[in-house]
Amino acid sequence: MLTVTRYKMQLIDLICEDMASHKDDFTQHKLVLTGRDPVEINSGVIIKCQDMKTTEEEADTMIVQQVAEVKTKKVLVVADDTDIFVLLLHFCCQDLLAAHGLTGCDTVATYFGIGKAVALRVLRAGVHALSDIGDTIRVLSEFTSQATPFILACYGQPKCTSLTEARQKMWASKVGRSVAGAPKLASLPPQMRHSRKMWPALTFRWQSGGMHCNQIHREWIQHLDGHGKMAPKCFSQQLFPVTSP
Structure with missing residues (x-):
């Protein structure tokens, strides 16, 4: 049940109201x-905190940010999730989130054999x-000019x-x-079309009222329909030739 976003939001609302x-x-x-x-x-009084309202979609990092907002002392984060470490370090290195997204995140597939340590080493060079990612x-x-x-x-x-x-x-x-045969295709870099698929995935932003993004192609716009679901307007042009050469 918790895999459905709206059910999860309802559960969160119930817990917050009860507390x-x-x-x-x-x-x-x-x-x-x-x-x-x-x-x-605080002291039995409920105070609205609109300044703490956020569109951050990672609950783990949101908790840390809000703890830092209300507490002046240092905040110690203990977590075994690499994503939390990377996302929080964004505040020290502005390109870190982009590098994290390019090398695999919730919406972009990771590369075989290319971990975060490799991405960090390239970034530190x-x-x-x-900046455009x-x-x-x-x-x-x-x-593409920066990602490639x-x-x-x-x-x-x-x-x-x-x-x-x-x-x-x-x-x-x-x-x-190798004398044993061809290498695994997964060990090779992705194809050029990978950038087209990765671009909208890294450009989606949460805004008030739902998820929106700017026009990501002349004839392809993602938007929310009346039921709160993503409804793509697809390409009118053919993505592959009808006949083989």
Whole structure:
């Protein structure tokens, strides 16, 4: 049941309402409820905290941010989830979230054999800027111009000009070293069309009233229909030839 978002939101609302109804029990401690409408319960008094309202979709990082907001001392985070570490470090390195998204997150598939340590090493080299990744005003060509060199560097192919060239080069290298047969396709860089699929996935933003994104293609716009579901308007052009050459 909790895999359905609206059911999960209803459960959160019920828990927050129940805890707020016991406000008189919180006389010695401060309690912050970050449900649909954030409130602070202090000395039996409920105070609305609209300044703490957020569109952050990661509950773990949202908890840390709000604890830091209401507490002046240092906040110690103990977690075994790499995503939490990466998302929180965004405040120290603005390109870190983009690198995290490019190398695998909730909406983008990860690359075989390319972990966060590899992405961090490429990022620390300071050669590849990722300022356009996730920016809703950027077009596909601008996204690709930054994402492609970064991905190539993660695969150790910084001199290649395209993912196709890197795939061919790595294929030839692996075949030449192995006598057992062809290498696994998963070990090669993604295809060029991967950027087209990855671009809208990294550009979606939560806004008031639901999930929206700017026009991500001249003839492809994602929007919310009357039932609160994503309804794509698909390409009118053909994505592949009707007949083989």
